[in-house]
Amino acid sequence: MFVCSLLSSFLLVVSVLAAPATVTNPNKSESPATSVAFKGFDWGDLRNILCELAIAKNFCPRAPADGLNILTPIGTARGTFASGANRFAVRYASANRWAPSTVATTWQFPNGASDPSTMPLACPQPQMDSSSYSEDCLSMVLYVPTFLHKDSKAPVMVWIHGGSFVTGSVLNAGLDGSKLAMATGSIVVVIQYRLGALGFLGPESNLGAKDVVNALHFLKDNIGPFGGDGSKITLAGQSSGANMIRALLAAPSAQPLFRSASLHSDPMGYGFLTPSVRQDLVNSFLEKIQCSASDTSCLNSASLNSIVDATSSVNDNGQSINAAAGIGEPIRVVRDGSFITSPLDSTAPFPHVNKPLLISTVKNEATVTVYSMFGSPTPNSAFLPVCDAILGPNRTDTIISSDVYPQNKLSDGSEDSRIVLEDVGTDQMWRCPSWTFARNWVQNGGRAFVGVYTLGATYPSNEGFSICSQDGQVCHEDDIEIVFGTVSNPTSSQTALINEVQARYRAFLNSGDPNAPGLSPWQASTSTITPLNLGGVGIISTEACDPSFWGAAVPFDYQIFGL
Structure with missing residues (x-):
């Protein structure tokens, strides 16, 4: 009794000494956690270590709901209170240039920072000031609900950003996961990985995808003390982020690391x-930086600026380098036969699968692509040559001879072929291949819930396109801030959709099913796709995506090029 009493008294003293020097104030955007240090010794670490001893656990209270000092298996994580949740930024792995990354073995702030409020620098990429990125970029940000404790066993949602595998970071607009974490009762994690040539055009393929695998290993081993369950990880991502998830679904080594996934606007028509x-x-990239594949010294000493510039060149000219690379996402994951072993499409036997998936697109996926090429209305006569240039004469002839895409005209009688080009592009690259994928998935053992966002919030990158702000128009990326609940001044309709989507995510993260009390039924797909109308009323037309048309009469790119 005396020993226990003495230990209890000692732990009480240590707890007092190690209490944060500042109290979290929810009215401030951030409040760094600090601990009392004595002659260079961190009493907070001592308290955490003692409290993990079996004999001491009964004397130590659980960490407070707003606890910002968390003892992990690899060290103490320190965070900040930001936007309503506790936020932790950490380096999850490190890597030498052109080499596979290795999982971090100590808890460190990104980029050698000492302030827990510091956010990671992005991975090197075009169209960004070099002071904003670093090759030391394998970082993630955790958003932890304030009500979790280490025994909560909450699900974990890992978000993978888009950007065509050449741009993007955890700082992308709308990716503050605080509100999503609080609404879903989950830990939301936003990660970044090596982009462009550094991630995908080096001597070894798929380094960027393997970075994501290491991020999942890091979380599985370290998420418990935050209140998360490493066996309840769901991957979610948009555009190339969704493409990355599909690649991990095709990677045997990644299967034990997550149990479900949500793919937003994956351009599946391209294939791997x-x-x-x-x-x-790769050859084009090497030519740009003036290195040979075998010249390790040249590759390692190439300036970061030259690598970024060469990445941009390959990305802009990918289709002319090899038509199979496509226009919008030429630098992407590779089905190498070892890490990624299946195309997960209609060109090869589909493997047996078992994970539940959410598969969604937005109503007007191709609008920005089309309106970037044509800034003003174009006559209907332009449809044939434009379609022919993108899809080739055979597919164009089939489309024109069908009645699936009638030549549209504006209500004032003027012509604008951009309307039908947008319809074709949305179906060809996003919607119809996604529905084909869903059919394959459920026919081989998995569950899939398909939806279409008919309401969104104009994403900052779309603000230069006035059409994306028109009622009824939902452009590529316009679902992101709906999911995260980060819409600025949302309308009542947007608020209702945010609440619905986050409620569905809460259900899906916990059970693998997005249905919950009070929500309209979301039917699981069968060989027949019945998409949920997300944000609107009425049935989503499935005529254009009939499997006898796209994927059969009109092949997808991955079928044309044998990808």
Whole structure:
């Protein structure tokens, strides 16, 4: 009794000494956690270590709901209170240039920072000031609900940003996960990985995708003390982030690391690259930086600026380097036969699967692509040559001879072929291949819930396109801030959709099913796709995506090029 009493008294003293020097104030945007240090010794670490001893656990209270000092298996994590949740930024892995990354073995702030409020620098990428990125970029940000404690066993949602595998970071607009974490009762984690040539055109393929695998290993091993459950990880991502998730669904080594996934606007029509197509892109990249594949010294000493510039060149000219690379996302993951072993499409036997998936697109996926090419209305006569240039004469002839895409006209009688080009592009690259994928998935053992966002919030990158702000128009990326609940001044309709989507995510993260009391039924897909109308009323037309049309009469790119 005396020993226990003495230990209890000692722990009480240590707890007092180690209490944060500042109290979290929810009215401030951030409040760094600090602990009392004595002659260089961190009493907070001592308290955490003692409280983990079996004999001491009964004397130590659980960490407070707003606890910002968390003892993990690899050290103490320190965070900040930001936007309503506790936020922790950490380096999850490190890597030498052109080499596979290795999982971090100590808890460190990103980029050598000492302030827990510091956010990570982005991975090197075009169209960004070099002071904003670093090759030391394998970081993630955790958003932890204030009500969790280490025994909560909450699900974990890992978000993978878009950007065509060449741009993007955890600081992308709308990716503050605080509100999403609080609404879903989950830990939301936003990660970044090596982009462009550094992630995908080096001597070894798929380094960027393997970075994501290491991020999942890091979370599985370290998420418990935050109140998360490493066996309840769901991957979610948009555009190339969704493409990355589909690649991990095709990677046997990644399967034990997550149990479900949500794919937003995956441009599935492209398919994965083959090694030969990738090699053509690599050769072009090497030519730009004036290095040979075997000259390790040259590759390692190439300036970061030259690598970023060469990445931009390959990305802009990918289709001319090899037509199979496509226009919008030429630098991407590779089905190498070892890490990624299946195309997960209609070109090869589909493997047995078992994970539940959410698969969604937005109503007007191709609007920005089309309106970037044509800034003003174009006559209907332009449809044939434009479609022919993108899809080739055979597919164009089939489309024109069908009645699926009638030549549209504006209500004032003027012509604008951009309207039908947008319809074709949305179906060809996003909607119809996604529905084909869903059919394959459920026919081979998995569950899939398909939806279409018919309401969104104009994403900052779309603000230069006035059409994206028109009622009824939902452009690529316009679902992101709906999911995260980060819409600025949302309308009542947007607020209702945010609440619905986050409620569905809460259900899905916990059970693998997005249905919950008070929500309209979301039917699981079968061989027949019945998409949920997200943000609107009425049935989503499935005529254009009939499997006898797209994927059969009109092949997808991955079928045309044998990807």
